[in-house]
Amino acid sequence: RGDVAGNKARLQEELGDLLFVCANLARHADLDLGAALRGANHKFERRFRAMEAQAEVQGGALAGMDLDAQEALWQHAKAAEKA
Numbered sequence: 001r002g003d004v005a006g007n008k009a010r011l012q013e014e015l016g017d018l019l020f021v022c023a024n025l026a027r028h029a030d031l032d033l034g035a036a037l038r039g040a041n042h043k044f045e046r047r048f049r050a051m052e053a054q055a056e057v058q059g060g061a062l063a064g065m066d067l068d069a070q071e072a073l074w075q076h077a078k079a080a081e082k083a
Contacts, residue, residue, distance in 0.1 A: 050077035 026033040035060065051073040055062040 044062040047074065047081070057062065 023033055026036060051070065052062050054073050054076060055065060059079070062073070
């Protein structure tokens, strides 16, 4: 159990470093980090809603699908946005 806690702490530290680098990159590029994050959240939500709608069309619920089926729906949603 202690090993799991140590790994979690290490992962948290690395994630913090990664987020710091991203924030610093945005600052150097004179970008609005908040706007970039909001845009990413909107894109994720839009794609997720498309996945849910497609799952319903297929006669099921997204939560009842295995990960491979969910991934296929995600890829379909991404491709549909680009088309």
